[in-house]
Amino acid sequence: MTSQVTVRPEEQLVRPGAAPVDELKLKSEITVQLVQHHASDLGVVRAARVSTVGEIAHTEDLTDGNVAGLIKYLMKCRHGSPFEHNTFTFLVSAPIFTVRHMMRHRTWSFNEESARYREVRPVFYVPDHNRMLRQKGKPGHYEYVPGEDGDHERLLEIARNSYGVAYAGYNELLLRGVAKEIARMVLPSATYSTLYATCNARALMHFLSLRTNRMDSAYPSHPQHEIAVVAEAMEEEWRRLMPITHAAFESYGRVAP
Secondary structure (H helix, E strand, O other), X not given: OOOEEEOOHHHOOEOOOOOEOOOOEEEOOOEEEEEEEEOOHHHHHHHHHHHHHHHHHHHOOOOHHHHHHHHHHHHHHOOOHHHHOOEEEEEEEEEHHHHHHHOOOOOOEEEEOOOOOOOOOXXXXXXXXXXXXXXXXXXXXXXXXXXXXOHHHHHHHHHHHHHHHHHHHHHHHHHOOOOHHHHHHHOOOOEEEEEEEEEOHHHHHHHHXXXXXXXXXXXXXXXXXXXXXXXXXXXXXXXXXXXXXXXXHXXXXXXXX
């Protein structure tokens, strides 16, 4: 579920001496789009087979059973390199704090929109009503629980006010002639950003092992909700394109080879 809140017309932010800026937008939607790919289960097998048959690996006529059997063997024995000969490129729109979680995965390639070169749009993230708002337990061993009555409404109110003040300050600095790369420092990490994120299947499996919550995993992870939304959308595309590899990943505990 997604939600969007728009500041009322009378609350629109206005740069002193300038025309009104766009309405401040608060929204919960995080989008992930697969924009290009070169990926298949057969490609994994051919990359593996080159070690034993050499130059004919790319032309072998393999049955579905041979493909599935070899992929299961590779996954079970954690022979990872054959899973690297493919690519996925995603276009992601998410709050900056989620983008920073993505960039922890250093085997990926990223290109993000730059607040040095373009004016930041007044679009900011807020959790929807289904988002768990409180943590229960110790760091490293806690669970998320719903908020108390009024928590979400108060969060939304504080967020709207904070974002409004921050964006008004950003606009004032730009009006003064302060460079975009300096003015952006006053904006919150909940500001939306857009980036290209490119990986191979091996890197994606490592990402999914950490950024999804599956209690049947060999090593269960408890990611933040927003990065889990990104991971679930990416996994759905990967499952569609490489179903045999995905099934093997799940069979062996969702551990990257």
